[in-house]
Amino acid sequence: MNEFIIERASQLLKDGCDGVIGLRKRWGHVGPYLFTNIDELNDLALEPRYPLAATVCRLQARWPEKKLGAVLRGCDERALKKLEERGVYQRNGLATIGVICSQEQAEECNCEKPIYATFDCTGCWKCIEKCKEEAITRINVCPIVVSNEFDQGLGKRKAIYIPFAQAVPLKYTRDPDHCLKLTNHLDCKGCYNVCEAKSVLDEDEAKEETIEVGAILIATGHDFFCASLLPQYNYGRFPNIIESMEFERLCSASGPTGGKVLLADGRVPESVAIIHCVGSRDSHANTYCSRLCCMHAMKQAHLVKEKTGAQVYELYTDIRASGKGYEEFYERVQREGVIFIRGRGAEVVMQAGQLVVKAEDTGLGRPITLPVDLVILSTGMTPRHDSEVVARTFSITRDRHGFFMEAHPKLRPFHTNTDGIFLAGTCQAPRDIPDSVAHANAAAAEALSLLSRGKVAIEPLVAEIDPERCSACLVCIPLCPYQAISLNGKEANVAEVNEVLCKGCGACVAACPTGAITAKHFTDQQILAQIEGVLTA
Amino acid sequence: MSRHFEPRIVGFLCNWCAYGGADLAGTSRLQYPTNVDIIRVMCSGRVDPTFVLKAFQLGADGVLICGCHPGDCHYSEGNYKAARRILILMKLLEQFGIESERLRLDWVSASEGERFAAIVNEMTEQIRELGPLSGNGGGEK
Numbered sequence: 001m002n003e004f005i006i007e008r009a010s011q012l013l014k015d016g017c018d019g020v021i022g023l024r025k026r027w028g029h030v031g032p033y034l035f036t037n038i039d040e041l042n043d044l045a046l047e048p049r050y051p052l053a054a055t056v057c058r059l060q061a062r063w064p065e066k067k068l069g070a071v072l073r074g075c076d077e078r079a080l081k082k083l084e085e086r087g088v089y090q091r092n093g094l095a096t097i098g099v100i101c102s103q104e105q106a107e108e109c110n111c112e113k114p115i116y117a118t119f120d121c122t123g124c125w126k127c128i129e130k131c132k133e134e135a136i137t138r139i140n141v142c143p144i145v146v147s148n149e150f151d152q153g154l155g156k157r158k159a160i161y162i163p164f165a166q167a168v169p170l171k172y173t174r175d176p177d178h179c180l181k182l183t184n185h186l187d188c189k190g191c192y193n194v195c196e197a198k199s200v201l202d203e204d205e206a207k208e209e210t211i212e213v214g215a216i217l218i219a220t221g222h223d224f225f226c227a228s229l230l231p232q233y234n235y236g237r238f239p240n241i242i243e244s245m246e247f248e249r250l251c252s253a254s255g256p257t258g259g260k261v262l263l264a265d266g267r268v269p270e271s272v273a274i275i276h277c278v279g280s281r282d283s284h285a286n287t288y289c290s291r292l293c294c295m296h297a298m299k300q301a302h303l304v305k306e307k308t309g310a311q312v313y314e315l316y317t318d319i320r321a322s323g324k325g326y327e328e329f330y331e332r333v334q335r336e337g338v339i340f341i342r343g344r345g346a347e348v349v350m351q352a353g354q355l356v357v358k359a360e361d362t363g364l365g366r367p368i369t370l371p372v373d374l375v376i377l378s379t380g381m382t383p384r385h386d387s388e389v390v391a392r393t394f395s396i397t398r399d400r401h402g403f404f405m406e407a408h409p410k411l412r413p414f415h416t417n418t419d420g421i422f423l424a425g426t427c428q429a430p431r432d433i434p435d436s437v438a439h440a441n442a443a444a445a446e447a448l449s450l451l452s453r454g455k456v457a458i459e460p461l462v463a464e465i466d467p468e469r470c471s472a473c474l475v476c477i478p479l480c481p482y483q484a485i486s487l488n489g490k491e492a493n494v495a496e497v498n499e500v501l502c503k504g505c506g507a508c509v510a511a512c513p514t515g516a517i518t519a520k521h522f523t524d525q526q527i528l529a530q531i532e533g534v535l536t537a
Numbered sequence: 538m539s540r541h542f543e544p545r546i547v548g549f550l551c552n553w554c555a556y557g558g559a560d561l562a563g564t565s566r567l568q569y570p571t572n573v574d575i576i577r578v579m580c581s582g583r584v585d586p587t588f589v590l591k592a593f594q595l596g597a598d599g600v601l602i603c604g605c606h607p608g609d610c611h612y613s614e615g616n617y618k619a620a621r622r623i624l625i626l627m628k629l630l631e632q633f634g635i636e637s638e639r640l641r642l643d644w645v646s647a648s649e650g651e652r653f654a655a656i657v658n659e660m661t662e663q664i665r666e667l668g669p670l671s672g673n674g675g676g677e678k
Contacts, residue, residue, distance in 0.1 A: 392608060397554070399648040417553055417611060417647075461579060481613040505612035506583030510622070522579055528591055531547055534574035535595040 002046060005071060008097045010038045012069040017095060021059060022071035023050050034059065044071065047105050053079035057089050069095035075109070098184060100177070107386060142190050144178050148256070152246045155256030160191050160200075165254040174200075215447035218404065218416075219424040219440060220390055225279030225286065225379040232347045233278065233377055239264040240355060241348055241375045243278075244296060251303050261307045261374075269310050269373035273357045274301055275345035276316040280380030288401055290380030292432040294320045297378040298330060301338045312338045313370055315345040315359050323432070341368070348375050381430040394421055404428050414443040419456075422447050461504030461521050463497050469516035470494040476508035476517060544598035544664035548573040548657075549588065550645075551581045553611035555603030557647030562654045569654035570661040573601060580604070581642075582615030586626045589640060593630075599639045599664040603653070606644040616644065636667055 009020045013035070024033035025045040032055040035041055053076045060068060072080070077096070083089035101109070144159035159179040160172050180186040191200045227235035227243050235241050240263050242250075253259040263269055274297045280290040294316065301312045319340070321330045334340065346367075347358045357370040383402030384390070391398050396416040397405040404427050407415040414423050424440035425431065431439065450456070465476075465485075472493045477485050484501035485508060488494055497517075506519040515524070550556040556577050562569060578584060581604025589600045602623060604616035620642060627637040641660055645653045 395609075395611065395613070397605075397609060397647055405647060479618065481615070503612060505580035505615050506578065507580060507612065507615050507618050510583055510585040511618075519579070519583065522583060524585065524587070527576060527578065527585075527588055530576045531588060531592050531597075532595060534547060534576070535545060535592065535597055 002044070005046065005097055005099060006041045006044055009035065009041050009044065009069065009071060012095055012097070013038050013041075016067065017069045018063075018066040019059075020069040020071065020097075021052060021056055023052070046071070046099050047102065049073065049075075049101070049105055049109055051079070052076045053083065056080065056094065057083060060089075060092055060094065064092060067093065067095075069097065071097045071099055073099045073101055100183060107389070142179075143188070144175075144180065146175070146178050151249045151256050152243070154246060154249055214451045215420045215422065216394065217422050217424050217440075217443055217447055218390065218394065218396070218427055219443075220384055220387070220427045222381040222426040222430065223384050225290075225382050227278055227377045227379050230278065230282075230285060233275070233345070233375075234348050234350070235377060238348075238350050238355065240269075240373060241377065244293070244300060244376055244378045247300055247376050251300075251307070259307075261304060263373055267373070268308050269304075270308075271311040271313070271370075271372040272301075272304050272308075272374045272376065273313045273315060273345070273370055273372040274376045274378060275348075275357070276314065276378050277344060278377040278379045279382070281317055286380060286382060286401060288380075288430070289320065290430045291320065292430060293378040293380055295323070295326055295329070295432065297376075298333045298338075300376060300378075302333050302336065305333075305336050305338065310373070313357075313372070314338055314340045315343055315357065316340060317342075317344050323434070343368070381426055384427065387427070390427075394418060396421060396423075403430075414439055414446065420447075420450065458500060459504060461519070462499045462502040463504065463506065463508055463517050463519050465495055465497055466516045466518070467492055467494040467496070469514050471514050471516070473513060475511050475513060479507045479511055481505070481507070542665055542669060544572050544661060544669070545596065546573045546599040546601055546657075546660060546664060547592040547597045548575045548601040548603065549578050549581070549584045550575050550602075551583075551604045551611075551615070552577055552579045554605035554609065554647050555581070555645040555653065558603070558645040558649045558653040561648065561650030563650075565650045567650055567654040569657045572661045572664075573657050580610070580612050580615035581619035582610075582612065582617075584619055584622070586622055586629075589623075589626060593635060593639070593670065596670070598667075598670050599641070599660060601656070601660055602640075602642045603645045603656070604642070606646055609646060635670065638663060638667060639670065 009022065012020055019034045019036045021032060021034055023030045023045045024035070024040070024043050026033075026043070030045045030048060030050055032050060032052055035044065052070065052072060056070050056072075056076070057080075077098070080089060080091070084091060142158040142160050145156050146159065147153040148155040148157040150164040159175045161175065162170060162172055174182060174191075176182045180188040224243065224245055227233055233241065235243065249255040250257055250261055251259060261269065276293060276297055279285040280288065280293065297314060298321075301314055304310055304312050319330060321327045341359065341361050341363070343360045343362045345357055345359045349356050349358065354371050355373065355375055357372055357375060359368055359370070360366070361368045383398070387398060387402050387404065391404060394416075395418050399405050404416065404423050406413045406423060406428055407417050414428065416423060422443040424443040425436040428439070472487065472495060474487065474495065476495055477487070482501045482503055484498045485495050486498065488496045504519060504522075506522055509517045509519045509524070518524070550559055556575070559575060581602055584602050592600050602619060604619055605611060607616060610616045623640065623642045627640055630640060631637050641656075643656050645656065
């Protein structure tokens with residue numbers, strides 16, 4: 001990407017452009033820079049974002065006679081367009097080179113990348129059928145083939161696709177990162193031409209909506225631990241070492257193999273090792289027990305047995321089968337012939353084209369080696385990668401692992417310390433499906449009971465202003481984060497607190513120069529008495 | 538200074554983060570000195586500089602104020618307000634001849650029981666090094 005842009009920029013300079021405006025990293029910071037020398041272009045930076053529209057306007061206004069180019073991202077481009085519409089800027093033949101932001105940058109900026117929901121799509125599937133037929137000859141409808149995220153990268157999909165088989169609504173969407181038309185690489189009209197409902201839109205605006213609500217349920221879910229972070233398992237280095245979620249896709253009837261458990265070369269595995277606790281209960285990764293992996297590893301062992309009849313080894317740290325019917329399932333899987341070995345899988349290596357799992361069998365008290373065809377790494381749950389941003393947005397806290405913190409571990413397990421915000425499911429802690437359903441139902445019921453009451457009980461901890469002592473200096477008003485203090489200009493020229501808005505933080509109390517504000521239950525007298533109490537005791 | 542000097546520290550802990558952290562330190566059975574006497578406030582922004590001065594006046598050897606981490610304040614920005622006030626207060630204390638190390642502002646989240654215990658340990662040691670606040674007749678118990 002970077003090389004391509006540098007090439008375009010140097011081409012511009014060669015073609016007689018006086019300079020190219022872009023970002024340059026200097027002294028550890030990225031800032032705007034006017035590149036006039038081709039050699040300097042090696043320092044061209046694309047990220048992090050630095051808005052360039054103002055710089056472009058200024059430089060073009062200063063040197064209207066010069067021919068300039070600019071490396072711009074979508075937001076800069078939109079800003080210039082708006083400025084042009086308002087008549088404060090003329091493009092004057094500015095040569096632009098477009099940059100597509102990375103997903104990380106878009107998340108950082110909270111960029112609402114347009115989603116190409118095709119509202120009128122009837123689901124005729126003509127575009128995709130056409131695609132499948134002619135993908136090989138490269139004169140197909142959509143020429144783009146990328147790996148399918150839902151299939152954990154095991155299968156392929158087009159740039160116009162249904163995200164997954166049970167998607168609601170069951171309609172096609174376009175991938176703005178890969179579609180040739182949307183990325184402005186080519187004026188491709190493949191899908192337009194075949195769509196009978198004429199529902200393919202190429203222009204879709206990013207929309208921001210404001211919705212007023214009485215309660216918020218956070219159910220953002222989890223990520224899975226990435227097995228490549230533990231190099232001893234050689235995940236991603238050798239074929240046939242897969243994570244448990246990839247195995248789920250292999251087993252699924254709608255998955256890339258149509259539900260057959262196959263090795264990368266298409267053979268049926270004859271022996272399979274399932275390694276438990278990958279990234280869980282491990283001081284090098286996450287120290288907590290991810291709780292559900294024992295049971296899904298056993299389910300996967302059962303599926304391997306059922307579908308292939310292969311020999312299955314389970315290398316476990318401890319089997320945690322606490323739940324209704326879980327212990328019985330553990331016994332059933334043992335009866336089916338799955339071999340359970342107590343010992344953490346130490347290493348997975350390739351020896352003469354054969355995968356070998358090394359471990360210590362703590363029952364025997366000696367190291368063992370298992371030659372197998374397929375290794376399934378049971379990766380644990382981790383907090384979502386963006387949980388910090390969500391926590392900050394909703395003013396909720398996270399525990400030391402990064403899961404959202406409940407208000408009380410026993411009595412308020414789905415409340416947060418922020419009123420009206422509830423947690424549901426694995427965003428709060430690792431849990432399996434029945435527990436997530438129970439947790440989410442409870443959170444929903446709590447949110448509904450809050451709404452159906454029609455009124456909200458507020459804490460009595462609010463600030464109060466003594467009108468006799470208030471001098472209306474207005475120091476308190478900008479301090480209040482809730483805009484709860486306002487000037488009562490009608491009766492007396494004093495500040496007053498709106499008790500419904502006030503949350504009782506006391507910032508105004510500490511700042512009031514005349515001591516006119518008291519925080520109920522945390523008055524100056526009470527706190528001073530406590531200080532006196534602890535120091536004279 | 539005598540090793541038997543036990544400093545008396547007054548701790549102002551915000552209800553949402555630091556008090557939760559101290560609570561967690563307790564429920565996790567962490568060991569930390571008993572020299573800090575905790576006073577709960579709703580927010581570190583509630584800590585009036587007068588409280589700190591009053592505590593020193595009444596014989597405290599140190600004052601610890603703990604709030605939420607920057608950006609995590611339950612009240613959006615109370616901890617920033619505290620930070621501004623305490624910074625000025627530290628300069629004032631130095632003019633009074635009180636070492637600014639005797640006043641400490643730190644951030645502890647509700648999940649950081651260990652951090653709270655470490656801060657208390659560190660501060661107690663630091664105050665023990667500094668010795669009793671002069672003019673209060675010594676801090677020996």
